[in-house]
Amino acid sequence: MITIALSKGRIFEETLPLLAAAGVVPSEDPESSRKLIIGTNRDDVRLIIVRATDVPTYVQYGAADLGIAGKDVLLEHGGAGLYQPLDLEIAKCKLMVAVREGYDYEGAVKQGARLRVATKYTHSAQEHFAAKGVHVDLIKLYGSMELAPLVGLADAIVDLVSTGGTLKANKLVAVEHIRDISSRLVVNQAALKLKHDRIQPMLDAFAATVAANA
Ligand code: ATP
Numbered sequence: 622m623i624t625i626a627l628s629k630g631r632i633f634e635e636t637l638p639l640l641a642a643a644g645v646v647p648s649e650d651p652e653s654s655r656k657l658i659i660g661t662n663r664d665d666v667r668l669i670i671v672r673a674t675d676v677p678t679y680v681q682y683g684a685a686d687l688g689i690a691g692k693d694v695l696l697e698h699g700g701a702g703l704y705q706p707l708d709l710e711i712a713k714c715k716l717m718v719a720v721r722e723g724y725d726y727e728g729a730v731k732q733g734a735r736l737r738v739a740t741k742y743t744h745s746a747q748e749h750f751a752a753k754g755v756h757v758d759l760i761k762l763y764g765s766m767e768l769a770p771l772v773g774l775a776d777a778i779v780d781l782v783s784t785g786g787t788l789k790a791n792k793l794v795a796v797e798h799i800r801d802i803s804s805r806l807v808v809n810q811a812a813l814k815l816k817h818d819r820i821q822p823m824l825d826a827f828a829a830t831v832a833a834n835a
């Protein structure tokens with residue numbers, strides 16, 4: 622059996638064509654089904670539906686052979702035990718620093734102010750501000766980061782931005798681009814050796830589809 626860990630929502634939607642190219646069609650839609658283990662047209666392939674941040678953990682421990690996770694999530698996880706052979710070029714967005722409209726971010730940085738930064742991405746944020754030599758107090762949040770500057774919890778946030786619509790709706794502006802984000806295929810290193818004859822053709826099919834879409 623090959624087990625693939627996926628999260629619901631945009632990653633699942635954008636993964637469907639890649640799975641199809643590898644000859645895998647889910648037998649149920651996880652958005653409407655409450656099942657967490659979803660069969661496919663192939664009796665040797667199943668999908669497990671987990672939180673986006675939990676995908677690397679399932680693959681690291683071998684509970685899933687493969688998974689698809691955002692680079693944002695992989696940077697926080699650290700990637701131990703994971704082979705990351707392929708950028709799938711899906712779920713693209715940017716990791717950015719954002720502040721309230723009118724907040725003088727550059728001025729605060731120049732003055733050497735200590736910034737309070739709210740984020741789910743503490744590892745990436747830590748690295749970014751350390752590299753710039755900016756002192757920060759990181760405040761860990763698990764969602765709705767946009768709220769933090771509006772109610773005085775933080776001076777800035779580090780969050781994912783795609784269209785910028787959510788920032789705009791909350792009167793925030795992006796002031797720094799940290800890195801581009803997309804989703805990656807992750808593979809359990811032991812599974813790749815033990816099930817190479819079944820996993821490698823899937824990796825090849827994914828890679829061919831990514832190349833064809835480029
Ligand atoms: P949960 O909603 O369960 O807390 P989550 O917010 O991490 O988890 P999603 O919002 O579906 O789940 O995000 C999953 C992944 O999709 C992220 O890890 C990121 O790589 C990518 N992603 C997040 N936001 C965007 C976006 N606005 N545009 C494109 N990709 C995004």
Ligand code: MG
Nearest residue numbers: 630673764765
């Ligand atoms: Mg979400």
